[in-house]
Amino acid sequence: MVPNKRVKIAAALGVAAAVLGWWVVSREAPEEGAPVQAAAAVPQSGHMPFFAAAAVQSAPGAAGTERAVRIAQLKEQLALTDHTYCSYKNNTRYPHSSRPIAEQPDQVYPNKQVTDTHPMRLDGGGVDRAIQIQTSQSRVFMASGETVEFSLRAVDSNGAPQPLVVTRALAKGIVFNGRSTPTVVVPFADDGTGADAVAGDGAFSGALAPAQSALATFNGTVRTIVSYSVNGRAGSVIFDIIYSPELPAVWAGPPREVNENGSLVYVLKANVRMAGRYIVTGRVDDAHGQPFALATFNDLLTTGPQEIRLLVFGKLLHDQKPAMPLTLRDVDGYLLKxxxxxxxxxxxxLQGKVLTGSSRSPSAYSDAEWQGEERTRYITEFGKDLQLARSELAKLDAGAVENFQTECR
Incomplete structure (x- = not known):
């Protein structure tokens, strides 16, 4: 190597060593045992000489920084495992078959009309956005013997009714195997009779009773296509219902209310014609008519006389303290295929009120949480994770564990 290059390199290394020594000495040493923040490893200027970076990696403060980072990670892990454990534990205090109805708002009023508003769809394609078509149908799922009612009216952009005339309405079963199904004419009118509530209000209404028509044995989706005209322009609207001509079970006898194991149970009798898994759901209101609970039966039934039991869990009553007495209403059920x-x-x-029970105080019911094999198993495993997270953090920072606020309630 050329001598003058050696001199230059030696000089550069000497300067680097001197600067590094000055930088290390100039930093205030942390108190013994105090964690060192990552920012403390950087000079006041905010820049660390590149030739000093390697030395800092092995400096005493680096160990403190690593410890602080590890503690932060363990705190985050503890918070996550606690959230998982407590969320599951809190949300499974009541069984699946007895839940606050607020969890499933779409189930509160199952017999409420299905309504829609959309721009007028023109025959041949396109829409007329100046005309809005308002539609309604009384139900989507239909059991044998039930009737569905449809209505439609036209309004302009300001909501003013527009003259509408129904020119044709046909109902037909939808099939995908090429076979044909009967077509049924559905009369629509605006004369205040039948399905029409008010004569001359611009709303045309019609009703379809599949069991009383050529669709009596059809099982599946029935589509009703209504053709109409507004101000001389032709349009159409579609209504779909899912029809079940079979009656897998029928209700038999009055329902009753019983208290079992600290919970409230509604017992409904049924004659089962087709064995299988039945899903039955009832809504429970408090004494003021406020929706309170959703009670669900989900079990296998054999043919013959059976009891369907809808549970209002004791702790749910105890926790939410609804105004008594409670009313069971709007019960629907089906055989799952x-x-x-x-x-x-x-x-x-069973539409509307089915049974109003006793005025027994909610505090009289059990406050015990629901227990089941699955819940016990999950809580045990989540509890192990939580205990492990606590112990790992305690090894580095016992105070953080003592001061940790759990989400469990």
Whole structure:
């Protein structure tokens, strides 16, 4: 190597060593045992000489920084495992069959009309956005013997009714195997009779009762296409219902209320014609008519007389303290069918009030949480994860564990 290059390199290394020495000495040493923040490894200027970076990696403060980072990671892990454990534990205090109805708002009023508003769809394609078509249908799923009602009216952009005339309405079963199904004419009118509530209000209404028509034995989706005209322009609207001509089970006898194991149970009798898994759902209101709970039966039933039991869990009553007495209403059920379309055969619905029970105080029911094999297993495993997270953090920072606020309630 050329001598003058050696001199230059030696000089550069000497300067680097001197600067590094000055930088290390000039830093205030942390108190013994105090964690060192990552920012403390950087000079006040905010820049660290590149030739000093390697030396800092092995400096005493680096160990403190690593410890602080590890503690932060363990705190985050503890918070996550606690959230998982507590969320599961809190959300499974009540069984699946007895839940606050607020969790499933779409189930509160199952018999409420289905309404829609959309721009007028023109025959041949396109839409007329100046005309809005308002539609309604009384139900989507239909059991044998039930009737569905349809209505439609036209309004302009300001909501003013527009003259509408129904020119044709036909109902037909939808099939995918090429076979044909009967077509049924559905009369629509605006004369205040039949399905029409008010004469001359611009809303045309019609009703379809599949069991009383050529569709009596059809099982599946029935589509009603209504053709109409507004101000001389032709349009159409579609209504779909899912019809079940089978009656897998029928209700038999009055319901009753019983108290079992600290919970409230509604017992409904049924004659089962087709064995299988039945899903039955009832809504429970408090004494002021406020929706309170959703009670669901989900079990296998054999043919013959059976009891369907809808549970209002004791702790749910105890926790939420609804105004008593409670009222069971709007019960619907079906036989679940696998690997076929449609996937259910509907029981006749019990619409409106089914039973109003006793005025027993909610505090009289059990405050015990629901227990089940699955819940016990999950809580045990989540609990192990939580305990491990606590112990790992305690090894580095016992105070952080003592001060940790759990989400469990």
């Amino acid at each position: 696998e690997n076929v379309d449609p996937d259910r055969a509907l029981m006749p619905r």
